[in-house]
Every structure is written in C-alpha cells, then in structure tokens.
Amino acid sequence: MNNLTDHIINKKSDRIPVWFMRQAGRYLPEFREIRKKNQDFINLCLNTKLVPEITLQPIKRFDLDAAIIFSDILMIPYGFGQSVVFNKGLGPELGIIDKSNLSNINEQDFKRKLNPIYNSIKITSKNQILKNKDLIGFVGAPWTLLVYIINRVSPKKKLKKNFFTNQTLIDELLKLLIKYIKIHILNQIKSGATIIQVFDSWAGLLEEEDLEKYIYAPTKEVVDFIRTLNVPSICFPRNIKNYKKFVNIVNPDVISIDYNVNPEKLLEEIDIPVQGGLNPEKLLEDKDNLKQEVKKYLKIFKNHPYIFNLGHGVLPETNPNMVEYLIKFIKDN
Numbered sequence: 001m002n003n004l005t006d007h008i009i010n011k012k013s014d015r016i017p018v019w020f021m022r023q024a025g026r027y028l029p030e031f032r033e034i035r036k037k038n039q040d041f042i043n044l045c046l047n048t049k050l051v052p053e054i055t056l057q058p059i060k061r062f063d064l065d066a067a068i069i070f071s072d073i074l075m076i077p078y079g080f081g082q083s084v085v086f087n088k089g090l091g092p093e094l095g096i097i098d099k100s101n102l103s104n105i106n107e108q109d110f111k112r113k114l115n116p117i118y119n120s121i122k123i124t125s126k127n128q129i130l131k132n133k134d135l136i137g138f139v140g141a142p143w144t145l146l147v148y149i150i151n152r153v154s155p156k157k158k159l160k161k162n163f164f165t166n167q168t169l170i171d172e173l174l175k176l177l178i179k180y181i182k183i184h185i186l187n188q189i190k191s192g193a194t195i196i197q198v199f200d201s202w203a204g205l206l207e208e209e210d211l212e213k214y215i216y217a218p219t220k221e222v223v224d225f226i227r228t229l230n231v232p233s234i235c236f237p238r239n240i241k242n243y244k245k246f247v248n249i250v251n252p253d254v255i256s257i258d259y260n261v262n263p264e265k266l267l268e269e270i271d272i273p274v275q276g277g278l279n280p281e282k283l284l285e286d287k288d289n290l291k292q293e294v295k296k297y298l299k300i301f302k303n304h305p306y307i308f309n310l311g312h313g314v315l316p317e318t319n320p321n322m323v324e325y326l327i328k329f330i331k332d333n
C-alpha cells in the first residue's frame with residue numbers, strides 16, 4: 001500500500017507523507033515554459049500529452065508521496081457548456097448561465113468534453129515514477145462550484161449582491177452539481193485516481209444558517225459516494241468557522257486545514273487524520289523561519305495521523321529550492 005493511503009486507512013503517525021496543493025504550477029520554470037506556449041488554460045487541461053507531463057514535473061524533482069492530476073475545478077462548468085476563460089492576472093471568468101442552459105446539460109456531452117482528463121489520468125497512473133505513490137484526483141465542492149457558476153468571477157471577499165435572487169436556478173444547479181461531481185469522481189477513479197480531494201475554497205463565505213443546505217448536506221453526499229468506491233476522501237473546506245462540526249457531519253477520511261486554523265485546538269476536537277496548515281508564505285521567508293514553523297506542526301501532530309501540506313496552494317513566487325528543503329526537512333525528522 002502507498003505511504004499516503006496507508007496513513008489514511010491505518011491511521012499511521014510515523015513517516016509523515018508529503019504533497020502540496022498546486023505542486024505543479026507557476027513556481028516551476030519547467031511549467032512556465034509549457035504555459036508560455038499554451039495560452040488557453042482550458043485547452044492545456046485537455047491536452048493528454050502535456051497534462052501527464054505537468055503532473056509529473058514535481059515528482060521528478062522532489063521526494064513527494066503523491067501526484068495531483070493537473071486540471072482545474074472549473075472543468076465541471078466547462079463540461080456543462082458554460083464558457084470558462086482565464087485572463088492574465090484577473091482570474092477565471094465564466095459566461096452567463098440560465099434555466100435554458102441547464103436543460104441542455106447531459107451526461108453524453110459532459111463525458112465527451114471531459115474525456116481527455118480521464119485519458120490523462122490513465123496515462124499518468126501507468127507511469128513507473130508513480131509506483132508506490134498515490135495519484136490524487138479532485139473536484140470542487142458543490143458550493144464552491146455554485147459560487148463560480150453564479151458569481152462568474154472569483155468572489156474575493158464577498159458574493160455579488162444578487163447572488164441568491166434566482167432561488168429556483170440555484171436549487172436546480174445544486175442538484176445538477178452533485179450529480180455531475182459524482183460522475184466526474186467515478187470517472188477519475190476508474191481511470192486510476194487513488195484518492196479524491198474535495199476543494200471547498202469558498203466555504204468561509206457562508207453564514208452558519210446556510211451551511212446545512214449548501215455545504216454539509218451536499219458535501220456529505222459526495223463523501224458518502226466516494227466511500228462506496230473504497231477510495232479515501234480529503235475535504236478542504238477553506239476558512240470554515242467550525243471544523244469540528246464539519247468533520248462530525250460530513251465525515252471525510254481526512255480533513256485538510258487552512259493556515260487560519262489553530263492546530264492544537266483542532267486536535268482537541270477531532271480524531272480523524274489531518275492534512276496541511278502551513279502558511280504558503282512561510283516558503284517565501286528564510287530557511288530558519290520556515291524550519292521553526294514546520295517544527296511546530298510536526299510537534300503538535302507527533303502522535304496523530306498527519307499529512308504534510310500547506311494551508312493553501314504553493315505561491316507562484318516560491319523558490320523551488322525552498323520546496324526541496326522543506327520536503328527534505330520533513331523526511332529527515
């Protein structure tokens with residue numbers, strides 16, 4: 001069994017596994033080289049020659065325990081037929097979607113549009129370099145995808161004023177999202193993904209009274225589905241106020257924490273494996289500062305199943321040497 005899966009299933013606490021969100025990305029010169037020649041980000045995510053190559057770039061450089069397939073959570077809106085473009089410096093921008101668009105969404109078109117992703121996973125999972133390593137597939141959580149589909153741009157700190165106005169559209173979309181997120185998960189697992197991470201990047205935007213409808217119930221449905229496929233699930237409900245309640249209700253195999261979470265307090269409240277936490281900005285500081293902060297996490301999680309990761313993705317301005325240093329430090333401690 002791979003080290004990462006072993007940790008999750010058998011609740012190990014030695015030989016801490018390591019991987020990073022956005023480990024393949026703009027901080028790597030070899031990625032920037034490919035990106036420069038491939039301006040259309042969606043097309044890049046559909047390129048079955050380049051996606052396996054990009055996915056494995058960090059594995060070739062560093063002693064990581066898992067690769068995460070190079071893709072994007074917005075491939076689901078793309079599969080729905082919504083236009084998705086990434087403008088330099090502005091983040092993603094999505095096209096208008098209304099009731100008539102929803103009735104055109106169907107499984108055949110969705111699978112046809114996203115099929116290159118599944119082919120890339122098949123190709124990647126067969127690469128010898130991933131022997132004894134996990135290949136992480138992922139989805140956006142229903143809530144975060146709803147945010148992008150309705151808000152049409154990253155909400156930064158808050159949603160557009162009229163976000164909840166068309167409640168019928170929202171309710172219908174939420175149902176469709178749950179259905180197609182499951183399809184996307186199933187296809188990734190069938191193609192060779194061994195773990196699924198659910199990214200809920202905008203979980204922190206909701207008030208307590210809306211969590212049941214938009215986060216707890218739909219995410220639990222997704223996590224329950226992953227469990228029926230005998231694959232571990234990792235949930236990352238970024239900035240959610242009450243991690244304990246989230247874990248109790250949604251019950252994922254692993255909870256991934258952002259850097260605002262107090263890890264000591266969290267450990268008093270939950271007993272499932274924990275992932276992440278380190279502020280990615282620590283990788284921009286000097287080695288001593290980084291080491292102190294990493295030691296803190298390792299000490300707190302000494303006797304608890306812990307997967308080393310960051311509290312959010314690797315920043316583009318990160319020096320790859322610092323990533324290498326960090327991985328070595330964890331492996332040697």
Ligand code: CP3
Pocket residue numbers: 020021022023024025026035041068069070071072073074086087088089090091092138154199201313
């Ligand atoms: O972690 C990995 O290495 C796997 C690849 C991955 C990407 N996006 C590649 C990517 C993963 C897991 C994602 C998930 C994703 N995408 C999330 C959830 C995680 C999070 O960041 O909260 C979200 C919200 C998105 C949507 C999205 N995609 C945003 C907000 C952006 C940034 C836009 C910008 O201009 O920087 C993207 C683009 C994106 N996705 C990049 C990468 C490497 C950068 C694209 C580039 O090279 O220009």
